[in-house]
Amino acid sequence: MEHWTTEDLPVTDQFGYWRDAICDAFTPLFPRRPAADPTASSTPGGMSGWVRAAPVGSIRLAEIASEPQLHIHGRSEVARTTEDVTFVNLVLEGTCVGSQAGRTCVVNAGDFALFDATRPFGLDYRSRWRVLSMKVPNGMLKPLITDSNGRTAVSFSPANASAHVAGAAMTAVWQRADRMGRADVLATNSALLTLIASAAGSSREEEAVDGRSIRAETRAAINTYVAEQIRFGSVPAEHTARRFSISVRKLHQLYEETDLSYARTVMKSRVEACAADLDSATRPTSMSTLAARWGFADLSHLNRVFRTHKGCLPSEYLGRRAASLSS
Numbered sequence: 150m151e152h153w154t155t156e157d158l159p160v161t162d163q164f165g166y167w168r169d170a171i172c173d174a175f176t177p178l179f180p181r182r183p184a185a186d187p188t189a190s191s192t193p194g195g196m197s198g199w200v201r202a203a204p205v206g207s208i209r210l211a212e213i214a215s216e217p218q219l220h221i222h223g224r225s226e227v228a229r230t231t232e233d234v235t236f237v238n239l240v241l242e243g244t245c246v247g248s249q250a251g252r253t254c255v256v257n258a259g260d261f262a263l264f265d266a267t268r269p270f271g272l273d274y275r276s277r278w279r280v281l282s283m284k285v286p287n288g289m290l291k292p293l294i295t296d297s298n299g300r301t302a303v304s305f306s307p308a309n310a311s312a313h314v315a316g317a318a319m320t321a322v323w324q325r326a327d328r329m330g331r332a333d334v335l336a337t338n339s340a341l342l343t344l345i346a347s348a349a350g351s352s353r354e355e356e357a358v359d360g361r362s363i364r365a366e367t368r369a370a371i372n373t374y375v376a377e378q379i380r381f382g383s384v385p386a387e388h389t390a391r392r393f394s395i396s397v398r399k400l401h402q403l404y405e406e407t408d409l410s411y412a413r414t415v416m417k418s419r420v421e422a423c424a425a426d427l428d429s430a431t432r433p434t435s436m437s438t439l440a441a442r443w444g445f446a447d448l449s450h451l452n453r454v455f456r457t458h459k460g461c462l463p464s465e466y467l468g469r470r471a472a473s474l475s476s
Contacts, residue, residue: 150327153200160195167196167215176234176266176284177226181219203326206334207286208341210323214242214279220272227269233287235301236264237345239316243278247271249302259307261316263300263349270302281323285342293346293366300349315344318394331377333392339370340393367393368403371411376418379444384415419443420458423451427467436463 153171155163164182172178182196198215222230238245239261247254247262249270256262264270265287291297307313322337329337343366371389378384389411390400404411422443427434440451455463 151200151202155196155198163195163197167198171198171200172220176222176232176236177229179221179223179226181221203323205322205326205329206338207289208338209284210319210326211282211284212241212279212323213282214277215274216277217274219274222264222266222270222272224269227267230266232266232284234266234284235287235290235297236266237283237285237319238262238264238272239281239283239319241279241281243274243276245278245280246273246275247302247304248273250298252302254302254304256304257306259316260304261312261319261348262302262304263345265298265301268301281319283319283341285345289338290342290346293342294349297349303349305348309348311344311348314394315341315348318344321394335377336370336374336392339366340395343367344394364403364406368407371400371403372414372418375415376422379415379418379422383444386411416454417458419445420455423455423463424459424466427463428470430467434467439463 155166155171158166164180168180172180180196196216196218198213200211200213202209202211204210238247238256240256240258242258244258245256245262247256247264247270249264249268254262264272267287287297294300305312305315307316318337318341322341325333371393374389374392375384386397386400390397393400401411404414409417423439426439426442436451437448440446440448443451445451445454452462455461455466459466461469
């Protein structure tokens with residue numbers, strides 16, 4: 150977890166550090182002080198604020214808090230931007246008036262809005278504020294949103310169920326950002342993007358192809374999570390649904406348009422893990438040990454399921470591999 154703060158600096162150095170070190174740490178921004186107001190700052194002449202940041206796979210999350218100010222990401226800042234990213238800003242405290250592409254939105258506490266760093270935008274914080282900002286590569290987010298260019302500088306309120314779930318998921322991931330394993334990162338990346346895309350597209354009817362794409366992305370992330378988790382034991386639907394912030398019913402619905410149900414997908418992952426063990430075996434392998442290792446009730450259960458998926462018994466699979474190696 151990275152941490153920046155102005156609070157240990159002399160008041161006269163705070164604004165320069167905030168502008169040069171903190172704003173440029175995320176994307177080129179030109180901060181301006183608000184109009185003179187004796188109540189606007191707790192440190193007149195300074196700029197009290199802090200940032201904590203951590204990567205979650207290809208996504209970068211940061212919690213930022215400071216005093217009233219206007220952030221300008223204009224043409225010169227766009228020219229200095231080296232990343233093709235969009236910011237998803239969830240306001241935790243205060244209010245932000247955001248603008249981009251001729252649109253203006255008011256983002257209150259609990260709301261979030263998107264801002265594309267490849268185009269000019271502005272963020273006007275009218276009071277002390279705290280924001281959870283998620284920096285997402287455009288190649289990951291834009292394909293999931295219908296008319297993504299038209300969805301920036303639009304406020305998404307928790308009054309909308311999808312936006313509420315997306316904001317809650319961002320907060321939950323941030324609270325665990327520095328304690329995630331590889332499987333967690335893969336799962337949360339896809340789940341967060343799916344939720345945000347759903348909320349951002351909720352004001353207009355999604356095209357069927359976009360819906361299929363989002364569901365396919367979610368299934369792919371779930372399948373990866375299952376493949377990682379089966380080595381530790383069972384992967385019940387309840388646990389997987391909770392991991393992806395969806396209901397068990399929704400989890401099963403995701404698999405209704407595929408050949409395999411969720412339960413059969415888990416079983417297929419177990420079979421593939423067994424086959425991978427057999428492929429890499431360098432000495433005689435006990436089939437009963439293999440069955441126990443990958444969560445089958447007994448050898449008979451392994452034989453039956455393995456034959457369904459692979460067309461042969463695991464012992465026959467191993468024999469064929471040995472024969473092919475010897476030839």
